[in-house]
Amino acid sequence: MPIPLFDPKPDIQAHWEEYNNAIKNVMKHGQFILGPEVEEFEQQAAEYLGVEHAIGVNSGTDALVIGLRAAGVGPGDEVITTPFSFFATAESISNIGARPVFVDIEPSTFNLQPANIEPAITENTKAILPVHLFGLPAGMDEIMQIAEKHNLKVIEDCAQSFGATCNGQQTGSIGDVGAFSFFPTKNLGGFGDGGLITTDDDETAGLCRKLRAHGSTKKYHNEMLGYNSRLDTIQAAVLLVKLKYxxxxxxxxxxxxxxxxxxxxxxxxxxxxxxxxxxxxxxxxxxxxxxxxxxxxxxxxxxxxxxxxxxxxxxxxxxxxxxxxxxxxxxxxxxxxxxxxxxxxxxxxxxxxxxxxxxxxxxxxxxxxx
The missing domain is CATH 3.90.1150.10 (Aspartate Aminotransferase, domain 1)
Structure with a gap:
């Protein structure tokens, strides 16, 4: 029999009834956008990750884009990051008008080499964006020390690392902002696209929620240019099941x-x-x-x-x-x-x-x- 790179079927078969019931409940109440399961998943994810706020969005890419903007990164800023990642990492920086500055990686971990960060810092540097590649946390101790020394924001790309820890802390809870993906192949994967932003800062969290809903907190009262980027209720229902296991x-x-x-x-x-x-x-x-x-x-x-x-x-x-x-x-x-x-x-x-x-x-x- 062929051996796939990843096989979702055993998990689906093992929890078939739970997934069915979760999706049926969403169909019964009919709140397909920002329904009760989204809020419940955000609360459970925040508790699991050890953060104050978890904000569900449409994808891991949107989590990066919105997370960067909410952290204060914008046009003309530079963000130091790894060259060895999926394109969404750098693309998200460029799409908000900032500039990715690439520094080389460690061959033993495939992650950003912390020793390469400081020489790349300029007066335009606003943030560091490490990626926890393949589920292995980057060198966050050194990265956070550099960020504190130079007053830089840290946005963690946690697309592949839900559940990984560094010094007992979950990835996504160490920097200023964490960005997760729920693409189906991920460790915590949905039945479609989805993403999550994490932060301990109330103001950043409020801005993320505003940005994911067309720049508004009240319908038809848009305060800024934002995005249509909300985690679907059905995806949240599926993720609530998966989070248990x-x-x-x-x-x-x-x-x-x-x-x-x-x-x-x-x-x-x-x-x-x-x-x-x-x-x-x-x-x-x-x-x-x-x-x-x-x-x-x-x-x-x-x-x-x-x-x-x-x-x-x-x-x-x-x-x-x-x-x-x-x-x-x-x-x-x-x-x-x-x-x-x-x-x-x-x-x-x-x-x-x-x-x-x-x-x-x-x-x-x-x-x-x-």
């Missing part, structure tokens, strides 16, 4: 990741990610991403595809090398190198051990030839 699901991902690492750590030409981290970080493995050395990544991927094993390359082109930004002429060697090596293997909470063994066996068979 999130810790278990993340724990299963961690166990799968550990088995992968133990099986692959002695395979020549393969560099698995670290799975047992000393404090302060606890990753949740949205993706399990290995490095394939010696230029064999694409050949290995093709061989796995022939065996009907799906893989992903996140990301084949760093953001600074995309056509939108390539004229900025960045030379970030680590991210360019990682883009040529990374390969994400199948992982989902209910992944059977047998399927994981099939993936490992196929990798070992291929790499043994070199």
């Amino acid at each position: 999130l810790d278990k699901a993340n724990s299963l991902r961690q166990s799968i990741a550990q088995r992968y690492t133990e099986a692959l750590e002695d395979v020549s030409g393969i560099k698995p990610p670290a799975t047992r981290h000393p404090s302060p970080v606890n990753p949740v493995f949205h993706q399990y991403t290995i490095r394939v050395l010696n230029g064999k990544r694409d050949q290995l991927r093709q061989k796995l595809s022939e065996k009907k094993i799906s893989t992903g390359v996140y990301y084949p082109v760093p953001q600074d090398q995309l056509p939108v930004y390539s004229k900025l002429n960045y030379e970030l060697e680590v991210s360019k190198k990682m883009a040529q090596q990374v390969l994400s293997l199948p992982i989902w909470p209910e992944m059977e051990t047998g399927k994981q063994e099939d993936v490992v066996t196929a990798i070992k068979e291929f790499m043994a030839k070199f």
Whole structure:
């Protein structure tokens, strides 16, 4: 049987009745926009994440855009961020008229290298936007120290890290603003698009709520240019079910990741990610991403595809090398190198051990030839 990169079906089957009942309840009351489930989910998410405010929006991208604006970032400002992320990270900065400033990453974590931040700060720098890539928290201790020293805002891109912690704090609760995605493949994924903004600041939260509703707090009394960006009630109902099982699901991902690492750590030409981290970080493995050395990544991927094993390359082109930004002429060697090596293997909470063994066996068979 083919092995997908991610399989949502086991979770849906396991909680079929709960999902059905949650959606039916929304159909019964008919409040499809900002219904009671949205407020309930916002409250439960805020409690889980340890923040004062959680504001549901239409997508993870909107969470970044609105979160940046609410944090005071605007035209002419610079935001220091990673080149190694999905395009929405930099796109959100540009779409509010600010400028992304890319600094290179750590090869061991694929995350923003804190030591590269301070040399990139200018008089126009307004914020730092770290990404907790693949569910592994960025170096928030160092990032927050730099931000405090230079009076900068920190907006956390938590699209892949719901449930991950740093020093016991949930990602999204450490900086000034957190931005989450509920795209279906995420650790906490909906049945469509959705996003969440988190903050402890009352004023920032109020501005986020205003911006998500066309810049208004009272219907037809628009105070500023905003967005039509509200979390659908049906998505909130689904997420309320999923949130109950999130810790278990993340724990299963961690166990799968550990088995992968133990099986692959002695395979020549393969560099698995670290799975047992000393404090302060606890990753949740949205993706399990290995490095394939010696230029064999694409050949290995093709061989796995022939065996009907799906893989992903996140990301084949760093953001600074995309056509939108390539004229900025960045030379970030680590991210360019990682883009040529990374390969994400199948992982989902209910992944059977047998399927994981099939993936490992196929990798070992291929790499043994070199």
